[in-house]
Amino acid sequence: MSDQPTATRSGSFQQNVALMLDRALKEVKLEPGADRALKSCNATLQVSFPIKLRGEVRTFTGWRAVHSTHRLPAKGGLRFSPTVDQDDTEALAALMTYKCAIVDVPFGGSKGGLCIDPTQYDRDEMELITRRFARELARRGFLSPATNVPAPDVGTGQREMAWILDTYKNLYPEDINYVGCVTGKPVDLGGMPGRLEATGRGIQYALREFFRHPAEVQAAGLQGSLEGKRIIVQGLGNVGYHAAKFLQEEDGARIVGIIEREGALIDERGLSVEAVRCYMNEHGTVLGYPDARFVDKGASVLAEDCDVLIPAALEGVIHKDNAESIRAPLIIEAANGPITYEADEILRGKGTVILPDIYANAGGVVVSYFEWIRNLSHIRFGRLQRRLDETRGEHIVSALEMMSGEKTPAWMRENLIRGAEEVDLVRSGLDDAMRVAFQEIARFRREGGRHLDYRTAAYALAVTRINLGSLDLGAY
Known part of the structure; x- marks a missing residue:
């Protein structure tokens, strides 16, 4: 028996990304x-490996794509899903x-995935499969704190990162x-406080920054x-849950719709x-939820009808067949590629404002960077200055x-003398990264008399920051 990939979709996600890049270029x-x-992509590794499970040999296929090594290490998530294929991995x-x-x-930029349905295997089987996949990646140079660092993605989490860490x-x-060979680890294994919530928290910070600019809001x-x-969230997984929770509890937003499978x-x-x-954790579904x-x-x-739509699941949920019916004036892409190129064209024509995935859901990689730096420096953030800050606060009081x-x-005394915890510093750094990035995208989209949409401006800004000379164009 084999957990083999299904046939790739014609055009699909990779073509959508290329078309959006063309527009920005x-x-x-x-x-x-x-x-x-x-x-x-600079390189794409495909591995197939057999494992004996339940009295038979099963073959699994996985990929790790490296798009660019203009900076090292290459960074990106590792997803376990039956829909994983090479094209989508390279696009991601x-x-x-x-x-x-x-x-x-x-x-x-890097991304990886294993074509597998994790729900069909128990914990011990998933550990065996994950460790074997990690060995295949490491032995071929696609897993290392210096060159290629995975993180959680769809179908993976802290547990899988812990297994990969131990294997390496x-x-x-x-x-x-x-x-530092992986990020998104459990905190007691070198993970970073605030990493689990980081992508959802980044969505919150991105929306906060957008609403600080009255002209953009208008x-x-x-x-x-x-x-x-009024906010509708599609997908209440890790990202959608944290984004919706923080927006509701800390910003007073009203979550009027939650879409699940x-x-x-x-x-x-x-x-x-x-x-x-x-309710979902207890019943495994939203079916039967009593208060809605x-x-x-x-x-x-x-x-x-809503004010903000947050697609937070998989790619392609908004496409040419349903884009015209979308009524939300503002969409923020918490998932990767939830809007196809054709749908994006339709929505832009309608005047819908879209905060694109390559900006909006970057919170995860920002905090992964903090975690990686922490791992390489071998010291937790704030260890050297926390008590000094508390002493200074006491002097001020x-x-x-x-x-x-x-x-x-x-209450004032407590706030003045409290030294920052590590998670406070992480959230501060994430907030700063999302604020500055939005400001630079907004500036770029209007620079020189341009009137670009956010996605085009974000792609164009990214391209200007990539050192093309280090993409091996032959300039030595």
Whole structure:
């Protein structure tokens, strides 16, 4: 028996990414033929390996694509899904190159995947398969803290990263930086506090920054802040859950729709994201959730009236057949490639504002960068200055009390003398990265009298930041 990939879809995701890049390249001057270098992956590894399970030999196929090594290591997630194929893996690797460039993270772009349905295997079987895949990657130079660093993606998480880390350590025990061979690990194995929530948190920070720019908000046909905005989220996995939870609990947004595989929940008064998530964890579905209207054709809810639509699952959910019906004035792509090129053209024609995936969901790689730096420096963030900050805070409080002759309120005292925890520093760094990236995209899209959409501006900005001379164009 084999867990082999299904036939690739004609055109598919890879072509969509290439077409979106072509649109941006019209805004950037490149050497003749350099566009082909940007569209091609430096290397793609395909591995097939047999494992004996349940009394029979099963063969698994996986890929690791490296789009660019203009900076090292190449960085990108590792997904376990029955839909994984080489074309999508290479397209996702290219997105990682552009994504890292936009948020100014010094990584090249890579992506990997194993064609497998994780729900069909138990924990011990998944560990055996994951460790074998990791060995195949490591022995061929596609897993290393110096050259290629995976992270969680669809179908993988902290557990799989821990298995990969341990496999690499056993293969290369002399590598003192072995902990940096993957990111998204459990915290007690060298992971970074705040990494699990990072992509969803990045969506929140991106929307916050968008709503800090009244002219941009007005151009989208909206006004005011995030508070009270009606949001529909498609996909309540790790990214969708954290984005919706933070937007609801910290920004006062109203989650009026949640779309899942078996259907959707709608409540104009606002759904409790935490309650829906707990129900899903208990029942494995949103079917039967008591406090909302259930719609069995969940995809139709993409077209429901709302202020912000957040597609947070897989690619291609908004396509030429349903793009015209989308009513949300603002879409933020929490997933990779949720809008096809044809749909993007339709939505742009309608005036829909889209915050693209290569910017919006970059929170994961930003915090992965922090984790990788932490692993290579062998010291946690804040260790050297936290107590110093607390002491300075106490001096400030004492000075205020001496000058005013009054006791400082407890809440103010606590905030002034509290030294930053590591997770505080991570969130601060992520917030800064998302703010600055948005500002630079917004500036680029209007520079020189241009009136570009966010996606075109983001791609063009990424290309200008990639050192084409290091893409091996023969300039030595």
